[in-house]
Amino acid sequence: MAEFPECRPAGEERSMKEMAENKSPSAGVRGWQIALLVGIFGLIILFYKGLWGNPSFIPPVIVGTAAPEITAPDLYQPREVTLSQFRGKVVVLNFWASWCLECKLEHQNLLAIQKRFGENPNFVMLGVNYQDKEDLARQYLQEHGNNFEHVRDLKGRISIDYGVYGVPETFVIDQNGVIRHKQIGPIVGETYTFLVEGLIEPLLNGTATTS
Known part of the structure; x- marks a missing residue:
C-alpha cells in the first residue's frame, strides 16, 4: 500500500x-x-x-623600562622625596618593613652597600618603608642601624606601581631612570656580590650591560 x-x-x-x-x-x-x-x-x-x-616564578617584566615616579613623605623629615630628583644617579630602591623577617637578613648588607658607595655623588640608596607604623619603622632602624634615606609607602601605592609582591624587594635604577635589575627576596650571599660588583660598580663606571 x-x-x-x-x-x-x-x-x-x-x-x-x-x-x-x-x-x-x-x-x-x-x-x-x-x-x-x-x-x-x-x-x-x-x-x-x-x-x-x-612570586619567584614571575619574571621581572618592568626591567628595562622607565622607573615609575615616586613622591612620598620622608620617614624622618617633614618633606616629600621624589625619584626624579635623583635623575642622573644610580639609585638602589629597597622595599622593606619592620615586621619583615627576611628584611633583617639583608639589612647589614644594605648598610654595607651604602658605606661602600655612599660618598659617590652619583649614587643614592633609598629605602621604601612598606605599610608600616612610623614609630615601629624608626625603632627598627634605630636597633639595626641606618645610614641612608627612607620614605613611607603607607597605602602601598608605590609598591603597586613597581609590581612588588612582598618585602624585601630591591630595584637598581640607572642614570637615565631605567630599571636595570629587580631582586625578589633578601640581598645575601651571591646576590649581594652580584649587585655590588656586577651591577652597581659597572653602572657607576659606565661599563654595565643590560641585567
Whole structure:
C-alpha cells in the first residue's frame, strides 16, 4: 500500500514554523550568556593566580623600562622625596618593613652597600618603608642601624606601581631612570656580590650591560 505524507492543517504548520523561529534568538542568547560566564570564570582564575602565585616564578617584566615616579613623605623629615630628583644617579630602591623577617637578613648588607658607595655623588640608596607604623619603622632602624634615606609607602601605592609582591624587594635604577635589575627576596650571599660588583660598580663606571 502506498504511503502518503502526513497532512497537517495549514494553521498547525504555521504555528510550528513560528515556534522554530522563536527558538533561534533564545539559543543565541543562551550561547552568549555561556560565553560570558566562561570569560568571567577565566578572569577570576587569572586574578587568583596573580594574587597567590609564587612570586619567584614571575619574571621581572618592568626591567628595562622607565622607573615609575615616586613622591612620598620622608620617614624622618617633614618633606616629600621624589625619584626624579635623583635623575642622573644610580639609585638602589629597597622595599622593606619592620615586621619583615627576611628584611633583617639583608639589612647589614644594605648598610654595607651604602658605606661602600655612599660618598659617590652619583649614587643614592633609598629605602621604601612598606605599610608600616612610623614609630615601629624608626625603632627598627634605630636597633639595626641606618645610614641612608627612607620614605613611607603607607597605602602601598608605590609598591603597586613597581609590581612588588612582598618585602624585601630591591630595584637598581640607572642614570637615565631605567630599571636595570629587580631582586625578589633578601640581598645575601651571591646576590649581594652580584649587585655590588656586577651591577652597581659597572653602572657607576659606565661599563654595565643590560641585567
